[in-house]
Amino acid sequence: MAKNLLISGGRIIDLSQGWDRVGDLLISDGEIAWFGDKGKAPSQSDLVIVEADGLVVCPGFIDLHCHLREPGFEDKETIATGTRAAAKGGFTTVCCMPNTNPPLDTRASVDYVRKATEMEGVVRVLPVGCITKCRQGKELAEMGELADAGVIGFSDDGEPVSGSRVMSLAMEYSCDLGLPIMDHCEDKELSNGGLVNEGWVSVRLGLKGIPAAAEEAFVARDLALSQLTGARIHICHVSTAGSVELIRRAKDRGVAVTAEVTPCHLTLTEERVMGPQEGRDKRLAYDTNAKVNPPLRSSKDVDALIKGLDEGIIDVIATDHAPHTLADKMCEFGLAPFGISGFETALGCLMSLVHDGRLNLNTLVARLTLGPAGIIGNKSGELGTLKTGCGADVTLFDPGGEWVVSSQDFVSKGKNTPFEGYQFKGKVVATIVAGRMVYQDESVKVRKKR
Amino acid sequence: METAESAMPGAIISGTLSPPALGVWQHRHVLDIDDFRKEEIELVFEIADAMAEVLTREVKQVPTLRGKTIVTMFYEASTRTRASFELAAKSLSAGTVSLDAARSSVSKGESLVDNLRTIQALGADVIIMRHPQSGAPYLATQYLDTAIINAGDGWHAHPSQALLDLYTIRRHLGDISKLRIAVIGDIMHSRVARSNIWGMSTMGATVVLCGPPTLIPRGLGEFIEHCQLSRVVVEPKLESALEGADVVMLLRLQLERQQSGLLPSIREYIQRYQLTGRRLSLAKPYALVMHPGPVNEGIEVSPEIAHGAHSVIEEQVSNGVAIRMALLYLVAGGKSR
Numbered sequence: 001m002a003k004n005l006l007i008s009g010g011r012i013i014d015l016s017q018g019w020d021r022v023g024d025l026l027i028s029d030g031e032i033a034w035f036g037d038k039g040k041a042p043s044q045s046d047l048v049i050v051e052a053d054g055l056v057v058c059p060g061f062i063d064l065h066c067h068l069r070e071p072g073f074e075d076k077e078t079i080a081t082g083t084r085a086a087a088k089g090g091f092t093t094v095c096c097m098p099n100t101n102p103p104l105d106t107r108a109s110v111d112y113v114r115k116a117t118e119m120e121g122v123v124r125v126l127p128v129g130c131i132t133k134c135r136q137g138k139e140l141a142e143m144g145e146l147a148d149a150g151v152i153g154f155s156d157d158g159e160p161v162s163g164s165r166v167m168s169l170a171m172e173y174s175c176d177l178g179l180p181i182m183d184h185c186e187d188k189e190l191s192n193g194g195l196v197n198e199g200w201v202s203v204r205l206g207l208k209g210i211p212a213a214a215e216e217a218f219v220a221r222d223l224a225l226s227q228l229t230g231a232r233i234h235i236c237h238v239s240t241a242g243s244v245e246l247i248r249r250a251k252d253r254g255v256a257v258t259a260e261v262t263p264c265h266l267t268l269t270e271e272r273v274m275g276p277q278e279g280r281d282k283r284l285a286y287d288t289n290a291k292v293n294p295p296l297r298s299s300k301d302v303d304a305l306i307k308g309l310d311e312g313i314i315d316v317i318a319t320d321h322a323p324h325t326l327a328d329k330m331c332e333f334g335l336a337p338f339g340i341s342g343f344e345t346a347l348g349c350l351m352s353l354v355h356d357g358r359l360n361l362n363t364l365v366a367r368l369t370l371g372p373a374g375i376i377g378n379k380s381g382e383l384g385t386l387k388t389g390c391g392a393d394v395t396l397f398d399p400g401g402e403w404v405v406s407s408q409d410f411v412s413k414g415k416n417t418p419f420e421g422y423q424f425k426g427k428v429v430a431t432i433v434a435g436r437m438v439y440q441d442e443s444v445k446v447r448k449k450r
Numbered sequence: 451m452e453t454a455e456s457a458m459p460g461a462i463i464s465g466t467l468s469p470p471a472l473g474v475w476q477h478r479h480v481l482d483i484d485d486f487r488k489e490e491i492e493l494v495f496e497i498a499d500a501m502a503e504v505l506t507r508e509v510k511q512v513p514t515l516r517g518k519t520i521v522t523m524f525y526e527a528s529t530r531t532r533a534s535f536e537l538a539a540k541s542l543s544a545g546t547v548s549l550d551a552a553r554s555s556v557s558k559g560e561s562l563v564d565n566l567r568t569i570q571a572l573g574a575d576v577i578i579m580r581h582p583q584s585g586a587p588y589l590a591t592q593y594l595d596t597a598i599i600n601a602g603d604g605w606h607a608h609p610s611q612a613l614l615d616l617y618t619i620r621r622h623l624g625d626i627s628k629l630r631i632a633v634i635g636d637i638m639h640s641r642v643a644r645s646n647i648w649g650m651s652t653m654g655a656t657v658v659l660c661g662p663p664t665l666i667p668r669g670l671g672e673f674i675e676h677c678q679l680s681r682v683v684v685e686p687k688l689e690s691a692l693e694g695a696d697v698v699m700l701l702r703l704q705l706e707r708q709q710s711g712l713l714p715s716i717r718e719y720i721q722r723y724q725l726t727g728r729r730l731s732l733a734k735p736y737a738l739v740m741h742p743g744p745v746n747e748g749i750e751v752s753p754e755i756a757h758g759a760h761s762v763i764e765e766q767v768s769n770g771v772a773i774r775m776a777l778l779y780l781v782a783g784g785k786s787r
Contacts, residue, residue, distance in 0.1 A: 203673035206584040206606030206644055211668065284484070285592075286585030330593075331561055332583035334604070 004028045004044040005435060010052030010396060014059055015366040016373075016385035025057055027392040030435030035386065051445040052396055055429060058365045059384045060092025060123075060393030062372035064260055065157075065182070065236055065318035066343070068094070068125065071112055072101025077323040077413045079113070080120040082343075085412035087439035089319070089343035090368075090428035092393035093124040093383055095376070097157040098135070105130035105141040110149040122438040123431075124393070126152045126380060128182055131170045135159045140170055147177040152376050153234065155182035158293070160218060162188060167222065171231030180232040180258070180375060185218035185243070186294070195334055197270040197295040205274065205286060207333065210295050212240040219243045223250040226257060234375055235259040237320050239294035241304030248313045258375050260316040261305050262292075263346045264418065266353060270296045272418055288329040288336035290418040292322070306358050309367060316371040317364075319346050323414020341414030345405055347397055349419060351426025354399070361399065394432040398443070401427030475780050479598040481587050482607035484648040491652060495617055497776035498769070504541060505772060515544035518782050521574040523566070524601070525551040525581040530743060530767065531601050531611070535578050538774035544782065547574075562586060563593045570596045576782045579603075584641075597781045605639050611742055612645035614773040616653060618766050619697055622738055627654030632691045632733070634660050634723060635701030635750060638667040642742045643701055647682055657682045660691035661701075662723065664712045688723055695733040698760075699740045700725055700750040716749060725751045730760060738762050 005027040012035060013020045019035075026034040026041045034041055063086065069077035077085075086094045096113065098104030104113065110127050117125040129146035133139045135156040143154060154174060160183075161167040167181075174181055191214040196202050198209025219235055223246060226233045235247060238259050247259050273296065275285035290296060308314040322339025329336050350368075353359040373384025382390045405422045407415035431439040440446070474489045483491065504512055520539040524532055532548070539546045551565065560568075562581075569577060576597045579587055584604030591598050602608040620626055631650055637643050637659050650657045659666070659682065666684060667673075674682045685691040692698060708716050725739065739751065739760040747753050756763060 199669040200672040200676040201669075203667050203669045204677065206604050206641060208605075209667070209669060284482075284588060286588050327561065330563060330589075332581070332589060333585045334583040 004033075004047045005432070005437075006041055006044070006047055006049045007052045007057050007394065007396065008049055009038050010055045010057035012057045012386065013362060013365045014386040015362060015370045016059070017387060019386075020362060025386065025394070027394070027432070027435045030392055032386050032388050032390050032392050034388065047449045049447050049449055050396070050430065051447075055396045055398050056361070056365070057394060057396050059369040059386055060395045060431065060433065061090045061368040062376070062384055063091045063094040063319050063321065063343070064234070064316055064372045064375060066094045066096055066321035067099065067323065067339070068096040069323060070100065070116060071109065075325050075413070076328070078120070079116045079125065081411060081413050082321070082323070083117070083121040083123045083125060084439075085321070085343040085410065086123050087431045087433070088411050088428065089346050090395040090397060090431055091123060091343060092395065092431060092433045093126060095126045095128050095152055097128050097155060098130045099158050103130050103135050104128065104151070105133050105135070105146070107145050107149040110146060110151060114150065123433050124380070126150070126376065128153050128155050128157070130154065131156045131161055131181065132166065137161045137163055137166055140166070140173060143170070143173050143177060147179055150380070151179065152379070153180045153182040155184060155236070157182065157184045157236065160184050160186045160188060164221060164225065168225045168229060171225055171229040171233070175229065175231050180234040182234045182236055183218075183222050184236050185215050185222060187214045187217045190214035190217060195291065195295070196273050197297045199270060199298055201270040201273060212242050212297070212301070215240055215294055216242040216246060219246050223247070223255055223257060227255050230256070232256045237262050237265065237294055237318070238305065238308070238314060239265050239297050239301060241301045244304045244308035244313055248308070251313065258315040259313065260318040261309060261314050262318060262320045263342060263349045264292060264340055265294070265296065266302065266305055266309065266317070267349045268296050268418060269299050269302055272296055276421065286333040287418065288331065288333055289340070289416050289420070291333065291336050291338055292340050293338035306353060310359060310363055315367065316375065317346070317350065317367045318372070319343055321412070323412050324416045325413070326415060329416050339416065340418060341407075341410065341412050341416045343412060344410050345417055345419045345424070347428050348403065348405065348424030348426050349422070351399060351424065355425055392432060392435040395428060396430040396444070397426065397428045399426055401425065401429065401443070403427050477781070479587070479591050480609050480777055480781060481591065481598065481600045482648065483609045483612055483645055483652070484607070486649070486652060488652055491613065491616065491649065494613055494773065494776050494780070495620060497779060498617055498772040501541075501775035501779075502769070502772040504775075511541050511543055513543045514779060515539070515542040515782050518544040518575040519573055520544045520546050520576045520578065520778065520782065521569050522546070522548045522601070523551045523569065523577055523579040524549070525579070525586070526602070528580055528602070531580065534767070534770040535601060535774050537771050538778055541771070542775055542778055544778065562589060566590050566594055570594050576778060599777060599781060602641055604641065605644070606641050607645045608641040609645050610770070610774050610777060611642050612649040613777070614766055614770040615646055615699065615740060615742070616649050617773055618740065618762055618769050619738065621769070622762065623696060626650070629655045629696040630658065630694055631655050631697040631699060632658045632660060632695040633699045633701065634688065634691065634725065636665040636703055636707060637661045637670070637701070638665045639704065639707070640701045646699065647679065651679050651681055655681065658685050658691045658695065659683070660685045660688055662713060662719065665707065688729065689732060692729055692732040695737055697738045697740060698725060698730065698733055702742060702744065703746060703750055705746070720749055724749065725755055727752065727755060730755055740766060743767065
């Protein structure tokens with residue numbers, strides 16, 4: 001690996017400094033060393049030059065919400081495969097959820113993830129710790145020790161903390177630690193074993209529905225608890241128009257809330273469960289690859305999510321990358337696990353919003369970089385920026401690069417995607433973590449200068 | 451080419467008809483009747499008429515499907531549907547194998563797809579499957595070449611039941627298109643109701659759905675709108691739903707619905723939704739009373755009505771065999787394996 005890397009001629013977008021211009025970016029010793037007009041970089045020896053004409057060059061994407069499955073479910077994903085899939089998706093930092101086996105509810109298991117990442121990972125992995133012991137919603141996990149071990153927040157993701165008292169205690173406890181509660185909002189009494197959005201599709205397919213209110217009831221509860229305790233909360237995978245509205249009002253009155261949305265919930269509706277793209281295959285299907293929790297919702301919800309993202313009510317795009325094996329998903333709809341393998345399709349499907357004129361490119365980049373960086377904070381170095389002196393986490397993507405999704409080409413073990421066969425325009429071509437190129441596709445032109 | 455109408459009855463009886471010479475028929479599987487056109491439903495009826503005639507004979511068997519193997523895979527308990535399909539297959543001289551899948555390899559951890567692939571490898575021409583999960587037969591068709599007949603999947607569909615219901619109505623009242631059909635009870639969990647909504651709509655009838663509010667799925671109105679089922683209406687009041695009905699179709703109330711809190715009590719269900727003589731008098735004087743069975747007598751319907759002059763409940767069961775013979779003929783008759 002060369003000491004110096006020059007990314008030349010790309011459109012550099014760094015919202016932390018308000019940049020959006022064509023130029024060169026110089027990386028030395030793993031840090032951002034210089035940026036400016038093309039061809040003006042201070043001359044270096046031992047230099048590798050990456051031709052970036054026509055590409056967007058931005059801070060590495062940060063994924064606040066993913067499942068790496070290790071330890072415990074290595075047949076679905078490992079830290080080795082998951083971080084490589086993340087790199088292919090342009091993510092330089094990923095935050096892994098604690099629903100592993102054992103769960104990340106002790107320092108030992110958090111340390112395991114750190115150690116495994118050092119040995120086998122290719123991107124930064126920041127663990128999320130459990131709120132309660134064994135994610136059972138009863139007793140608080142040793143949140144202080146988890147914070148010392150380096151978790152960036154607390155979540156019982158997938159298992160909402162049903163008891164309001166336990167949740168309020170967790171929030172109070174988290175205040176001192178300065179870390180957010182990352183909140184999977186679902187009233188399980190209301191979702192009650194539901195499988196898809198409650199609406200016309202659930203009636204059509206004879207599947208139990210999950211009403212929007214199952215999410216909204218807990219969003220409302222936890223906003224109230226946040227107001228009560230002063231704790232920071234981060235609402236995970238918002239899926240309904242009603243939740244967006246609740247968060248909007250909470251922000252208006254100063255509640256310390258942030259929120260995320262997934263690429264799938266921004267681009268697909270509940271109808272996707274009935275089969276792939278319209279016209280191509282009109283036969284009714286029960287597509288387990290579109291089974292996700294929260295469920296894909298109505299087009300009205302999708303519109304509200306895009307608007308909320310655009311306006312900053314939703315701060316972050318997070319993949320909720322949830323890999324499963326083929327066997328896990330090749331079964332009856334009701335028996336299949338929830339989840340979508342999301343790292344490698346994230347940018348492609350999100351760029352469709354940009355090409356359709358529904359989202360500004362800079363907003364998209366901000367929600368993948370600056371937004372999540374603000375929630376993580378600076379504990380593990382400044383993220384989401386290309387400021388001189390900061391660690392060089394950089395993503396290069398071709399905004400017009402066309403490709404067809406084929407899960408066989410996924411680096412992730414999880415081939416469970418609802419986008420199989422979709423034609424996307426927007427492709428990550430290179431990912432750099434701390435100055436080291438961890439992913440590059442065949443189109444990237446690199447030359448050496450001595 | 452001979453037309454279906456003229457060729458059928460004699461050919462079925464002699465067993466000489468090779469593939470169903472029936473341009474009208476478009477289905478490889480029978481998963482639901484949501485995609486059946488009116489002509490297809492009428493074709494099923496015509497064949498069922500011929501089959502019904504066979505069933506009145508001294509020897510209730512024709513050689514039509516001799517040499518074919520039909521396997522029933524029931525992943526959920528059932529007596530009457532299963533017996534009905536098996537009788538239908540035997541009346542057409544098919545070889546039948548019946549697997550109680552709920553107790554077989556599935557409980558040993560084999561997946562549904564592997565389980566069905568095994569049956570296919572054993573040489574099944576048609577698999578008739580019932581499954582507690584909605585959509586299970588759709589999964590099967592993704593991975594199998596064998597023809598699948600759905601004998602009920604979760605809350606989703608029960609096509610042979612809907613066809614036999616329509617057939618029974620047609621036998622008594624003729625043209626279905628002018629009729630007003632009230633479907634009463636647990637709409638939410640009913641695959642019978644779902645398939646009938648499609649079939650009745652396709653045949654042009656007006657469908658009035660009525661039941662306790664907690665057993666009407668939220669999203670039903672949206673579903674009706676989205677699928678452009680302009681003749682389907684939801685009527686919360688039983689008396690209004692019965693008013694002027696030509697057919698009253700009752701749905702089975704699973705008693706565990708009360709235990710799961712969906713109903714205050716069975717007693718209140720009886721008070722508010724049981725079809726009694728007084729309530730039935732709101733319907734047309736000749737109205738048919740139907741029920742897919744098994745009937746909880748004294749709950750969905752009073753015993754006098756269940757066994758009274760309006761009831762065609764037993765006839766539904768007999769017609770079921772003829773309808774299932776027709777479906778087996780259409781699905782298995784066209785294959786040359």
